[in-house]
Amino acid sequence: xxxLLFLTGNAGKLAEASHFFEPLGYQVEQFLVDGEVPxxxxxxxxxxxxVAMAKIEQAKALFKQTGQDAAIFVEDAALFIDELKGFPGVxxxxxxxxxxxxxxxxxxxxxxxxxxxxxxxxxxxxxxxxVFGEGICxxxxxxxxxxxxxxxxxxxxxxxxxxxxxxxxxMDKTAKEAxxxxxxxxxxxxxxxxxxxx
Numbered sequence: 001x002x003x004l005l006f007l008t009g010n011a012g013k014l015a016e017a018s019h020f021f022e023p024l025g026y027q028v029e030q031f032l033v034d035g036e037v038p039x040x041x042x043x044x045x046x047x048x049x050x051v052a053m054a055k056i057e058q059a060k061a062l063f064k065q066t067g068q069d070a071a072i073f074v075e076d077a078a079l080f081i082d083e084l085k086g087f088p089g090v091x092x093x094x095x096x097x098x099x100x101x102x103x104x105x106x107x108x109x110x111x112x113x114x115x116x117x118x119x120x121x122x123x124x125x126x127x128x129x130x131v132f133g134e135g136i137c138x139x140x141x142x143x144x145x146x147x148x149x150x151x152x153x154x155x156x157x158x159x160x161x162x163x164x165x166x167x168x169x170x171m172d173k174t175a176k177e178a179x180x181x182x183x184x185x186x187x188x189x190x191x192x193x194x195x196x197x198x
Contacts (some may be wrong), residue, residue, distance in 0.1 A: 002070070004026040004061075006029070007038070007076075008030065017075070020183070038058075040054070052076045052123045052132075070127075071124060073120070075091075077092050079118065081141060083108060092152070108141055116139060121134050133184075135182060135184025136184070137159050138159070139179075147167050151156045153168075
């Protein structure tokens with residue numbers, strides 16, 4: 001199996017990537033330098049693709065110093081809420097740390113429009129070329145936190161098409177992947193890898 005180094009500090013994302021890539025022949029590992037997840041600088045941008053590109057270029061530079069052979073993977077995802085003009089967007093992780101799920105629910109306490117979407121942008125560097133994948137999942141923000149599975153905003157996001165109204169936080173990995181923005185981005189990468197014969 002080829003090693004695939006995933007630059008993330010998020011154990012949930014690492015587990016999802018492992019679940020997806022290992023059947024494709026990749027051994028997914030966390031990208032570490034001296035036993036730590038390296039700190040990368042995110043550009044001030046509203047574009048997930050620009051953020052992901054900045055991360056992959058920094059990861060490539062760090063990895064080049066090790067002299068090892070592996071593919072490198074980065075993924076950026078964010079929640080965009082219609083009524084809040086796209087907030088929290090690319091700042092989703094820091095906003096979650098600052099105000100939590102209850103803070104988002106409070107911001108939407110007086111609105112009927114609860115539409116939102118998760119967007120993901122993933123980039124895989126095969127060692128020779130970059131492969132991009134993007135995915136979107138439309139849904140609604142719930143009025144309370146529901147479920148303890150997943151991570152991030154999962155307990156307050158119910159995807160469109162989920163007939164029982166469950167949130168990602170109430171789903172197991174298989175059920176979530178049927179809707180997930182991240183799964184769509186990964187599937188796009190898989191199709192491109194198939195075309196490249198990798």
